[in-house]
Amino acid sequence: MATRKTWVWVLVGTAGVGVVALLAVAGSGIYFVNRHIRAERTTSPEAMRSFDAVLGAMPRARPLYELDSSDEPRLARQLTELPGGTTRPETLWMLAWDPEQDRLIRISLPFWMLRFGRHKMRVVRDGRGFDLERLNLDVEELERIGPALVFDFRNQDGVRVLLWTQ
Numbered sequence: 001m002a003t004r005k006t007w008v009w010v011l012v013g014t015a016g017v018g019v020v021a022l023l024a025v026a027g028s029g030i031y032f033v034n035r036h037i038r039a040e041r042t043t044s045p046e047a048m049r050s051f052d053a054v055l056g057a058m059p060r061a062r063p064l065y066e067l068d069s070s071d072e073p074r075l076a077r078q079l080t081e082l083p084g085g086t087t088r089p090e091t092l093w094m095l096a097w098d099p100e101q102d103r104l105i106r107i108s109l110p111f112w113m114l115r116f117g118r119h120k121m122r123v124v125r126d127g128r129g130f131d132l133e134r135l136n137l138d139v140e141e142l143e144r145i146g147p148a149l150v151f152d153f154r155n156q157d158g159v160r161v162l163l164w165t166q
Contacts, residue, residue: 038106044158047097047104051162054095058149058164065135065151073135073151085146089165092142092150099158114139135163 042050066076092114094107114137135151142150142165150163 036108036110039103041102042104043102044097044099047160050104051095051097051160054093054162054164055149055152058147061149063149063152067153071155073153079138079141079145082145084144085148087146088143089147091166092137093164093166095162097158097160111139111143 062076064076064079065073068074090111092109092111094105094109096105096107097103098105137150142148147166148164150165151161152163153159153161
């Protein structure tokens with residue numbers, strides 16, 4: 001009888017630890033999203049001013065990736081040929097405009113997170129947006145070259161995505 005009570009307490013204790021761990025993971029996820037992802041409703045002119053402000057703060061340079069004739073992203077020039085930067089970027093920034101929903105989305109992804117592996121990230125829904133996975137980013141090379149304009153994507157529907165490291 002005493003061993004049955006012991007097993008019940010072990011099961012209840014294990015379930016309790018599992019619930020606490022689950023709540024900790026959920027809380028961490030909510031904290032990360034609140035800290036690194038911002039979405040706001042705005043007008044098209046205001047959104048374009050946000051893009052211009054980001055581009056204005058960067059030295060005039062071609063993006064590292066461009067769209068080819070079949071709308072697939074490709075390297076504009078080999079990253080290994082670019083000189084090394086004096087500072088290492090800490091964050092990959094994304095600014096995305098969805099004109100259908102009048103939403104401007106700002107995302108910051110720390111480089112430590114990019115090293116965990118390839119994670120799919122769709123910027124806009126319904127297959128008309130941009131999938132970050134398509135770029136096949138080389139995190140080590142991006143770190144080596146320093147802060148840079150990575151990609152400036154626009155489509156005929158007005159969707160725009162800007163990626164840069166800082």
